[in-house]
Amino acid sequence: MTRVDRQPDVAAPDSASGTAGLSAADGLDLLGTMWRIRALEERVGQLKRADEVYGLVHLSIGGEGVAAAVCRQLLASDAVYSGHRAHGHALAQGAPSDRLMAELMGRDTGLCRGLGGSMHLVDLEHGFFGATGVVGGNLPLALGTALAAQLRGGTDVTVSFFGDGAVQTGAFHESINLATLWKLPLVFVCENNGMAEFTPRSAHTTVARVSDVVAPYGLERATVSGSDVGAVWDAFGAFKHAARGGEGPFLLECLTHRRRGHYEGDADSYREADEAEWERQDPIARLTERGIADGWLTPQTRDSLEAQARAEIDAATEFARRSPYPPPELPAQLTCAQDGAA
Amino acid sequence: MTRVDRQPDVAAPDSASGTAGLSAADGLDLLGTMWRIRALEERVGQLKRADEVYGLVHLSIGGEGVAAAVCRQLLASDAVYSGHRAHGHALAQGAPSDRLMAELMGRDTGLCRGLGGSMHLVDLEHGFFGATGVVGGNLPLALGTALAAQLRGGTDVTVSFFGDGAVQTGAFHESINLATLWKLPLVFVCENNGMAEFTPRSAHTTVARVSDVVAPYGLERATVSGSDVGAVWDAFGAFKHAARGGEGPFLLECLTHRRRGHYEGDADSYREADEAEWERQDPIARLTERGIADGWLTPQTRDSLEAQARAEIDAATEFARRSPYPPPELPAQLTCAQDGAA
Amino acid sequence: MTQTTYVRAVCDALARAMQADERVIVLGEDVAEGGPYTATAGLAERFGRERVRNTPISEGTVAGVAVGAAQAGYRPIVEIMFIDFVTLALDQLANQAAKARFMSGGQLSVPLVMRTQGGAGQRGGAQHSQSLESWLAHIPGLKVVMPSTAIDAAGLMTSAIADPDPVVFVETKALYFLREEIDGEPPAVPIGVARTFREGSDLTIVATARMVSRALEAADRLAADGIEAEVIDPRTLVPLDVDTITASVSRTNHLIVVEEAVSSMGFGAEIAAIVQHAAFDDLDAPVERVGAPFTPVPVSPRLEDAYLPDADAVVQAARRVLSLPGAVR
Amino acid sequence: MTQTTYVRAVCDALARAMQADERVIVLGEDVAEGGPYTATAGLAERFGRERVRNTPISEGTVAGVAVGAAQAGYRPIVEIMFIDFVTLALDQLANQAAKARFMSGGQLSVPLVMRTQGGAGQRGGAQHSQSLESWLAHIPGLKVVMPSTAIDAAGLMTSAIADPDPVVFVETKALYFLREEIDGEPPAVPIGVARTFREGSDLTIVATARMVSRALEAADRLAADGIEAEVIDPRTLVPLDVDTITASVSRTNHLIVVEEAVSSMGFGAEIAAIVQHAAFDDLDAPVERVGAPFTPVPVSPRLEDAYLPDADAVVQAARRVLSLPGAVR
Ligand SMILES: Cc1ncc(C[n+]2csc(CCOP(=O)(O)OP(=O)(O)O)c2C)c(N)n1
Ligand SMILES: Cc1ncc(C[n+]2csc(CCOP(=O)(O)OP(=O)(O)O)c2C)c(N)n1
């Protein structure tokens, strides 16, 4: 299993829509990243049904474009936080798929040695500060790493992923207020899939667009289609570039679709599946189409990206299966620091 | 001590500024109410310094106009909530000054039998559901009484008083969101005095106006000078009228001044007193001027309103002083219902 | 006899209360869709979405709405989906709900029920598996109910809804789908009365929630060795039925307290402190606490299984308090 | 010898830490103005408003900012003005700060200090007077410090800031302005080591925070009757110095635990549960708990004074455990 190299930091594009800023290399990289996430998530769903992956598992199928277009523009020295639907963010940010899968399967070789699980992935080496199972719970933490970056000086940025359901938590507003007050180098990235568990956004608020919710705070914000990877790439690139220069915060709202139930095992009987529309909005399909139209993608390359991704996940699964469970003394050892050193 | 009769409900004025909707009778009533609050607060300050009033005491001198203009348009069947700076709201809503003073002095005859104190006044008989010492803590409760009113049908409204400091709590945003989602018959009344404890609003947020903070939620809102009692009267009257008809929620922001330190005993050394400006903005002085100009007030009436108010508070103080302290068994008796009946 | 489950019994009790009293309303995330565990399934269809109200993810405010509605005469039942998120509602619970009657000198009542569920065993991870009931027992003004069976869940829910003060109703996710036979409509169970599940003369085991069945399993195993354990479920932590426990200990002279929470500052500490005081002369051995170790709940399956107190741990504790050969300290 | 106060000692310790380590920052409501009790007075002037940061009234988020900054290598000290409002920060404290090291498999550290203050006695009313420290002691991953003197406050603050894990530092408002002589710079006090304030052979009194001086007063009164009490302040609740307490009890054979919190689920329950277990054969009488009654804190002065455990209550408890004539049950 090779670790995926991080994308070198790219300059922000001038245009903030379409794929203006997306080179052929970028396009291929993003397509590959999305396939890796798709392959991971599909496998995780299978493994969950087979009881090889544990606990409450939330997949990001249909939303791969956001994870890819955001994280592939970040560095390991940046900080990324996410919520309960975090596999894709971790993977795109550089977490190795083998250790990620091992974590989901509760193994000692997992990113968190099997103590975190699906909702609590952390990979500090790649700047993935982590997921949380408390909706809105990590929003304030992102201000903390951004504050640290601001105090330290330099160009590190923090990205905070969250869903539209988190926007109705008090923590969201407190965080937006304080981040704007302190002008933190932080990009809030909302994946607005229009659902929180079993209820549509209209059951949660009268304000459809998250970028409208934060309007009074005067921060720069944008709403793009999360299915349009190029649009996410461009909009995020511009914000990130400004944040590297010490500006901030920013809010990027990406409109996405949740193609699976809320969690694996959810019968998803509370809504009508709109498979045709979802298919049309599939970020992988859309970027594939674009790549072929623009000439940087051939059907063969597309197939090999998918095949590579699936092979990687096969290998990751085998790695995890071969890995031991953590030793019984581990919980007691990791509750507090043992040596007194931070 | 006579209880103050509640104002009969008045129709909303057409104009939402000036004193268009304020009759001579209303003007006199409001002036009298403000004097009663002023006299109460000044006396409480003295008694606090003399250690006859206890605890953390926050006075509303300079902000009497809001309490008067809002509560004098409400009924005992309405519900009013407030925060830590609540004496004026309770008094204007109809709490008898003697029992109010007795509460501040920890007596058994107090509104809450001496178990509440300055920050936890309640007078259910007059619809004053109460104060709280937790900033933002009562905001959600106001949604609860408004929901009850909505479910019950009828015309009851809820008013929720809070300061500009509370606007940065998560509870505020959760409450605004849910109140708009459920269209609750509720008027949020923010007394924006530009300070929270020892720091100006600019240390708390980049959004100066509270009515701007809530703009995305699409509720009707207004910002008026809290020193202009007529403006508060008119603006609140219109909202209340609509809320009685089942509309809501609304937000009324009243710009006020805090003429005292944050609490009694606070040296208030962190800001420059602007006595001249405060004097100019004094709601009592301004309504007095207006009343004399408009011909519904004579200097004699003005003096007698003040004298009456001071005499009432003298009597209230004596009542409280004469009252016994609560019996030792009271706390245990009132922690839970004793008879099992709600 | 009909078959039910713990979660079904809760739901049926809610339905009966809503049927009987218009003032009963239900609030919480996705409650009108039944919630993730079907605890409120069918209520919206039957009583309408005015009375069964989905809420945004705003635990603190939703709890406060219940406080206000209760003060205005309604009988709200508010759900916090996982007890782990009661952290977000504690200000409303501890500072507003619990203190309103007191601080108002008796003017206000807050007849609300906060339903929530806790416990581990489903690989939910450290933030979805906690047992935090002992926090709630530290707040004067709150009652805390924690049933271990379907029939008690039903009967206690009826009493909780009727109670004039705020009641936190702590369910256990691992019990939700266990089947149980019931005979007709479950009778109301008074708050503050323990239930003795098994009589015995050698040893008293006080256990809560999921630990009751593990204690009973341990009791069976001990019985095979000729040791008769009495198994008591307090059912409500506040108020606590101290008399039933001390009366038992005065006969058995030995006490084990079993809970799923971490032992340190768990409810077992309170019971141990009470009993060593009230029945000092009756105790032939120290009160033994069986609970979770002082770590967050691990998600990896073997670690989580090892984390949870089981019948084996109870048997071991029994052997220790009875100073039987082979007891492991 | 110079004179200081508890709050001054805290402030000076903060200043020393800020001087020594650039990563130490201070966050909280009005902290750059010194706060209502002067606990941070002068820090902004000395270290600048970049490092001493006023915040909005957003307890939950501000606590979370401290968690994130700590994860990024800073050493934030975050103030929650009254422990009553820790209710608003508990999600961040219990679900994020306490579990981050664990859930990340050891990757993350959260070296933050949460300063707060509790206790009654100033007519603050039920929402500004609580003692909620035992909640915090139920959360694996948190350390809980609660000093009773200026010198310990200083020394423990130094250790708390140096600690790699989250420490909740519970100050006591009623102690803030008591004068105390100190000799030079207070030495660091290790977390987890109790302090024996008075030696004695007849009885052990474990007391925390403000109750230490009341226990000492009681000990003086008992000494006049020829009874020698040993008075121990654990100083930190988590980790708890069990050894010092049990060693004392093994000599005195009697234990009283005194705390300002309500007894039910107070920290005294944990100590009683531990000691009756660890020193069962040493105890000649049940462990007595002295704490507040199970009601909210009343604001009316006589009621509040009666609410607080005092030396008299400790003396009475001593007479009870020692079965002396005139003991009131
Ligand atoms: C504080 C909190 N409340 C409730 C839950 C239960 N819950 C888990 S995910 C979820 C919905 C989240 O919706 P959203 O933020 O839009 O994310 P999505 O699942 O759509 O990706 C809820 C209510 C939780 N985990 N945390
Ligand atoms: C949750 C909470 N945090 C902090 C405090 C301490 N405190 C009391 S009043 C206050 C400032 C409130 O400002 P504002 O809401 O503007 O009301 P004002 O005092 O100006 O009337 C603060 C921080 C509190 N009581 N509650």
Ligand SMILES: [Mg+2]
């Ligand atoms: Mg969503």
Ligand SMILES: [Mg+2]
């Ligand atoms: Mg203010």
